[in-house]
Amino acid sequence: MRIGIISDTHRFTAAIDKTIPYLKDCDLIVHAGDNIDDTYYIEAVTDVPVVAVKGNCDFYSDPGKDEETFMAEDKKVFVCHGHNYGIKYTLSDLQKRAADLDIDIVIFGHSHVPCYEERDGVIFINPGSPSLPRGGSSKGLGILDIKNGEITYERIKI
Template sequence: MKIGIVSDTHRLVRNMDKAIPYLENCDLIIHAGDNYSDARYIYGETGVNVMAVVGNCDFEDAEDELLFDFGGKKFFVCHGHRYDVKYGTKFLQTKAEREGADIVVFGHTHETFSEVINGTLYINPGSLSLPRGGSKRGFAILEIDGDNIKVKEVEI
């Protein structure tokens, strides 16, 4: 099972277009906000189902958090701004533990992050458009094969 994870695309189509060849081979795509409308664009270009949340730069009336099962894992997806992720994952961890999440996907910082904390995998794919903190422009591919989980960062 392959899951493409993007965030903070900020309507820069040329950068999304560079990611499309990787994403069109995924079983699911997750967009962690900023800009929600970009999730519709990615779906239109790939035909792959996109689970998306709104972020602090979005004005659409859509979910700001998602909790769902996929590939035998429980996912919690949010943009992260409501959990102060620019200052760490403490508040996000509390929410993830309360929800029983196996995998947490978030954005907002524009910096890549992938770490297992107390048995839960936290992934921030960085930004396809405006990377910060030394991160490169890109996204992540998550591969799930039972209990074997791999996170691959992809630079564009």
């Protein structure tokens, strides 16, 4: 299963358009919040289903979930924006949540800084932002491949 991961798009359609060639080839797209309304556009132009959660800037958006859990092949995936877990300071609270839910992969956003880290057998992924990168990072998105239990991840700069 090929999963496109995007976050913190903030209604910058020109930046989103640069991600579309990569997202079109995915089986699923995950949007980790800020601006969840962008997912309507992404789904329409890619024709790929989108799993999305609300971020701290989505207070005016239509109802959406703050967290989502789903299975990707044999891996349990947890998606949140991250602002409710203090991810700009530490991944500890998010790591505890992952342990409580028996999660294999955590996808989050909020910091606009890319991250790929494994802690106690759990993979934590933040794709950064295609529109407003921070921390010296480049604009980008992530591609997660899960095949026969094997996980590979690539961050793509746009």
